[in-house]
Amino acid sequence: MALAATASLVLSGCTSGGTESAPKEKTKGATSESEVLTAYNPQPASNLQQGGKMTLPIVEIPDQLNPLHGDGSLYTSKIAWFYQPQLSFNDPKGNITYNPDYLADVKQATVDGKTQITYDINPQAKWNDGQDIDWTAFRDTWNALNGKNKDYVVGSTDGYSSITSVAKGKDAKQAIVTFSGPFVYWKSLFSTLVNPHIAKADAFNKAYVSTPHAEWxxxxxxxxxxxxxxxxxxxxxxxxxxxxxxxxxxxxxVQMEVSASLNAFKNGQIDAVQAANAEELNQVKSVAGTELRRGTTTSNNLLVFNSTSPQLKDPVVRKALMEGIDRSQLAKITFQGLGYTEPLPGSFSLFPFQKGYQDNFGKLVKFDTEAAKKELDAAGWKAGADGVRAKGGEKLELTFPTIGDSATVKARATAIAQMMKNIGVKLNIEARPSADFNKVFTKRAFDIFGMGFISSDPNGMLYICQMYCSDSTLNVSRSVPKSMDEEVKAVTNLPTLDEQIAAGNKVELKAMETYGIMPIHNGPTIWAVKKGLANYGAAQFYGNYGVIGAPELIGWEKK
Structure with missing residues (x-):
C-alpha cells in the first residue's frame, strides 16, 4: 500500500483483507464500511507499567530505510517510527497534535494572502550524534521534498512544492515557512525531518540503503x-x-511470513498479529489472553497494470482486461465467511465514508466479459486454437506476481487468472515470498500486480499527485501522461476543501481513463493482541498508519 512519514500514502503488499466473525464479547469493530470504528486500547502514560518487552512481526525489512525516499514502504515507515523524529501525531480522525518534545510552539498566520507557519523548536532537541535540530532541518526537508531538484528520489512533493521559502526566525531554533498562497493542509507537513547527513541528494538516496544509521x-x-x-x-x-x-x-x-506470524502468536513468541481473513482469525481468536481489535481500514487494495509492458501499452487493452475482472467475485473471496460488507471502491483520493467521495472508477469500468472480448478483437488481439489471443505473432501472456503465503491471496490470484482465461488472456501466477515485495515494486517486475496504499490521514486531495503525477514513484502503472501533471498539481493549491474535492474528482476521473490502476477492495483491519497492550490496534488514521501510537505510549497497562 505507499510512502512514509510526510506522505499520506504508504506501500505495502496486497493483503488478504477481511475481518472476523468471532463472538461479540471478545471483539470490537466495524462489520461494514459505513461503521467507522476503532479498537486500539487508548491509554495515557500514567496507566502504563514501566518496563517489559514487546515483539511484533513485520512483513519485510526493506533495503531502503529512509522513510522519505520514493522506494520506502510501509515497513520502512514502521522501522523509522521508533527511532526517527516524530514532530506530530494523528488521532483516529486525523486531527493533528504537535509533539512538545520537538516543538515548543507552532503558529499559523496569513501574510499578504499567503499561509505562513512559525515553528519554535524545543531548545533541547538534538540528533543522536549531538547536532542541534534547528531551522536548517526544516529547510533541508523542504529542499529534498519540493520537487525542484530531481536528483532526490522522493515518493511525494505534495505540500512541499507549494512552499516558497523556509527561513531562519529570531534564532536558529525557529523556522518560518511561507507558502505561495493560502494552503489548507499545512499541519500535515514536517511530521519528520531530514538529518543533516542526508541533506545532499546522493546521501538522501543511498545512505540509508541496508543501514539504519541510528546515530542520525x-x-x-x-x-x-x-x-x-x-x-x-x-x-x-x-x-x-x-x-x-x-x-x-x-x-x-521480527520479519516473518503470514503463516509463521500466526504460529508465533499462538506460541507466545510475538505480542500481536494481523489476521486478514476468517482462516487466519480462526487460528488465533481462541488463544488464551487474546483480545481482537478491528476497525475501519484506511487503505486501498488495487491491481496495477504496467503500461510499459509490451502487451499492455494500448489503453484499450488495459480497459478490456479490467472489464474482464469481476470485482464482486474477488470481494466474495476476500470476505468469505466474514461479517463484513462494503461497496466496490471507486476512488483512491477519498474513502466511501468521507465527504465528497465519488465512484469515479465505476463510471468508467463495469464487469462485462463480452465487451472485453470485443475490445480485444478490435485492438487486433485474436484468439488462437489454444484460446490464447495473439497479435503479430506475440501471445497475450502476462505475469502476475503474488506476495506471501496467504491462502486468500492465492485464491484471489487463481480467480483472476480464470477471468483472464475467459477473455483469451494467459496469466502466469508467480508466487514470491513477502520479503520480495519491494523488489517486485521498485523493479516493476510484473505485468499485473496486486498491491495497496495505506493513508495516514484523511486529506486525500493533498496527496493526489502521489497517485497520478507522471513522475511519482507511486504511479507504478505509468499510465497517466506528463501532460496531466499541471492539472493534477493544481488541485492541492485551491483555497478551500470544497473546491479541491470538486476539482480532484474531475482530475481523478480523467486519470482513471488511462486505465492503469483498478481498485479492488478496502476492507477492515483486525489485530489479535495480547491483553493489556496499549495504544495499538485498528485505529483509522491514528499514529503510524492507523496501528501504532506514539513510541513513548507503546507498552503494557499496569496490572
Missing amino acids: GAGPYTISKFDAKGGTVTYKPNPKWWGAKPHLDEFTF
Whole structure:
C-alpha cells in the first residue's frame, strides 16, 4: 500500500483483507464500511507499567530505510517510527497534535494572502550524534521534498512544492515557512525531518540503503541491533533522549511470513498479529489472553497494470482486461465467511465514508466479459486454437506476481487468472515470498500486480499527485501522461476543501481513463493482541498508519 512519514500514502503488499466473525464479547469493530470504528486500547502514560518487552512481526525489512525516499514502504515507515523524529501525531480522525518534545510552539498566520507557519523548536532537541535540530532541518526537508531538484528520489512533493521559502526566525531554533498562497493542509507537513547527513541528494538516496544509521536518529528509542539477514530490528530506550520517557525496556520487529506470524502468536513468541481473513482469525481468536481489535481500514487494495509492458501499452487493452475482472467475485473471496460488507471502491483520493467521495472508477469500468472480448478483437488481439489471443505473432501472456503465503491471496490470484482465461488472456501466477515485495515494486517486475496504499490521514486531495503525477514513484502503472501533471498539481493549491474535492474528482476521473490502476477492495483491519497492550490496534488514521501510537505510549497497562 505507499510512502512514509510526510506522505499520506504508504506501500505495502496486497493483503488478504477481511475481518472476523468471532463472538461479540471478545471483539470490537466495524462489520461494514459505513461503521467507522476503532479498537486500539487508548491509554495515557500514567496507566502504563514501566518496563517489559514487546515483539511484533513485520512483513519485510526493506533495503531502503529512509522513510522519505520514493522506494520506502510501509515497513520502512514502521522501522523509522521508533527511532526517527516524530514532530506530530494523528488521532483516529486525523486531527493533528504537535509533539512538545520537538516543538515548543507552532503558529499559523496569513501574510499578504499567503499561509505562513512559525515553528519554535524545543531548545533541547538534538540528533543522536549531538547536532542541534534547528531551522536548517526544516529547510533541508523542504529542499529534498519540493520537487525542484530531481536528483532526490522522493515518493511525494505534495505540500512541499507549494512552499516558497523556509527561513531562519529570531534564532536558529525557529523556522518560518511561507507558502505561495493560502494552503489548507499545512499541519500535515514536517511530521519528520531530514538529518543533516542526508541533506545532499546522493546521501538522501543511498545512505540509508541496508543501514539504519541510528546515530542520525532522534527519539525515545534507538536501534540496539539491526540484522536484516536474520530478520530482526531491536530497539532500546535512547540514553540521549530528552523527552517523555518510553515504557518498554526492549522492542523487536521480527520479519516473518503470514503463516509463521500466526504460529508465533499462538506460541507466545510475538505480542500481536494481523489476521486478514476468517482462516487466519480462526487460528488465533481462541488463544488464551487474546483480545481482537478491528476497525475501519484506511487503505486501498488495487491491481496495477504496467503500461510499459509490451502487451499492455494500448489503453484499450488495459480497459478490456479490467472489464474482464469481476470485482464482486474477488470481494466474495476476500470476505468469505466474514461479517463484513462494503461497496466496490471507486476512488483512491477519498474513502466511501468521507465527504465528497465519488465512484469515479465505476463510471468508467463495469464487469462485462463480452465487451472485453470485443475490445480485444478490435485492438487486433485474436484468439488462437489454444484460446490464447495473439497479435503479430506475440501471445497475450502476462505475469502476475503474488506476495506471501496467504491462502486468500492465492485464491484471489487463481480467480483472476480464470477471468483472464475467459477473455483469451494467459496469466502466469508467480508466487514470491513477502520479503520480495519491494523488489517486485521498485523493479516493476510484473505485468499485473496486486498491491495497496495505506493513508495516514484523511486529506486525500493533498496527496493526489502521489497517485497520478507522471513522475511519482507511486504511479507504478505509468499510465497517466506528463501532460496531466499541471492539472493534477493544481488541485492541492485551491483555497478551500470544497473546491479541491470538486476539482480532484474531475482530475481523478480523467486519470482513471488511462486505465492503469483498478481498485479492488478496502476492507477492515483486525489485530489479535495480547491483553493489556496499549495504544495499538485498528485505529483509522491514528499514529503510524492507523496501528501504532506514539513510541513513548507503546507498552503494557499496569496490572
